[in-house]
Amino acid sequence: MKPVSNYRGIAVEIICSLFIILLIYAAVSKLLYLDQFRTQIEQSPLLGAYTDLIALGIPVAEIIISLLFFFPKLKLVGLWSAFILMVIFTTYILIVLNFSSSIPCSCGGVIASLSWNEHLIFNLGFIILAALGVLMYQPINKEKIEGNKNYKNILLQQEQGKPKT
Amino acid sequence: MKTKFLIPVLAAIFAIGMSFTPINSALDYVQLQDGSWEPIEEVNCGLDLNIKCRVQFGVGGPTYQVYDEMNLSTAKEGDRQDPIIINP
Numbered sequence: 001m002k003p004v005s006n007y008r009g010i011a012v013e014i015i016c017s018l019f020i021i022l023l024i025y026a027a028v029s030k031l032l033y034l035d036q037f038r039t040q041i042e043q044s045p046l047l048g049a050y051t052d053l054i055a056l057g058i059p060v061a062e063i064i065i066s067l068l069f070f071f072p073k074l075k076l077v078g079l080w081s082a083f084i085l086m087v088i089f090t091t092y093i094l095i096v097l098n099f100s101s102s103i104p105c106s107c108g109g110v111i112a113s114l115s116w117n118e119h120l121i122f123n124l125g126f127i128i129l130a131a132l133g134v135l136m137y138q139p140i141n142k143e144k145i146e147g148n149k150n151y152k153n154i155l156l157q158q159e160q161g162k163p164k165t
Numbered sequence: 166m167k168t169k170f171l172i173p174v175l176a177a178i179f180a181i182g183m184s185f186t187p188i189n190s191a192l193d194y195v196q197l198q199d200g201s202w203e204p205i206e207e208v209n210c211g212l213d214l215n216i217k218c219r220v221q222f223g224v225g226g227p228t229y230q231v232y233d234e235m236n237l238s239t240a241k242e243g244d245r246q247d248p249i250i251i252n253p
Contacts, residue, residue, distance in 0.1 A: 013169075017176040024180035032184065039235050043201055070173045 008136045015133040016069040019082045022126065027062035030055075046095060061085065076137050083130035090123040193241065195220060195229035202235040205251060210243025217241075219248035226250075 030037045038055040041047050047054050065085060068078030097116055114122060192204045208231050210218035218231045218241040228248045233239040 013172060017172055020173050020176040021180040021183075024177050025184050028181055028184035036235060039202070066177070070170065072169060 012075070012133055012137050015129050015136075016075055016078065018129060019078070019126070019133075020066045020069050023062040023066035023082070027059040027066070030059045030062075044096070046092065076134065079130055079133040079137060083127060083134060086123055086127045086130060090120065090127060093120050093123060194232045194235050196232065196237070197229070198227075202232075203229075205231075208241070208249055208251070210241050210245065210249075212244040213242050214244040215242050216244055216246060218243040218245070221248040221250045223252060224250060 034055060038051055041051045041054050062085070065078055065081045068074040068081060093116060097120070192206070193208050194202045194204055197203050205220065208218065208220060210231065219228050220231055221228045231241045233241055
């Protein structure tokens with residue numbers, strides 16, 4: 001029977017892969033149709049004043065966060081960054097829903113065909129995934145560190161127990 | 166280590182490939198009088214007989230030219246002289 005840490009590791013890998021797919025897909029879709037994305041942002045009552053900054057900033061941020069998942073030491077940072085990003089996007093959706101549902105979704109690719117409510121549920125799902133990834137990631141590292149510490153202690157005790165020659 | 170790096174790379178390649186897949190947009194657009202774009206459900210304008218495809222928001226409501234994208238160069242054309250009445 002595989003130890004629990006193996007299943008956690010696999011789950012974290014799946015979550016990270018899902019975020020890589022989501023973030024890179026969204027970023028590349030936005031960059032491919034940059035003019036349309038810029039137009040959508042201009043229509044937003046909240047973001048219209050920062051069109052140029054957001055039109056490039058969001059895809060770049062998405063790409064940078066997705067790159068964090070490529071490096072094992074930076075995966076936790078990536079998970080936290082993805083969590084924060086999804087919370088920001090979800091907050092924006094909630095604010096937009098209060099203003100008007102006829103504002104076009106400033107998102108890329110097939111996600112743009114979702115309604116605002118569907119998009120909200122979609123984002124909430126990924127927030128939960130990011131949170132799960134963060135929660136499952138830390139114990140794995142702690143187990144490895146504790147395991148290494150115990151192993152070093154055992155070696156040290158063995159060394160100290162050996163008679164001096 | 167190499168396997169762990171391979172999975173993210175494959176995921177990235179998959180995502181980039183997906184983003185180049187053309188999507189048939191299920192939405193059309195009209196430009197309102199204030200210049201803003203309003204998405205509407207995709208309109209079937211009929212055969213392309215170079216007649217400008219227009220919609221009317223309800224009976225007696227305002228009439229707008231239908232566009233495929235939020236771009237004035239993507240005006241849809243069809244075979245109907247009268248505007249198509251829709252409920253926005």
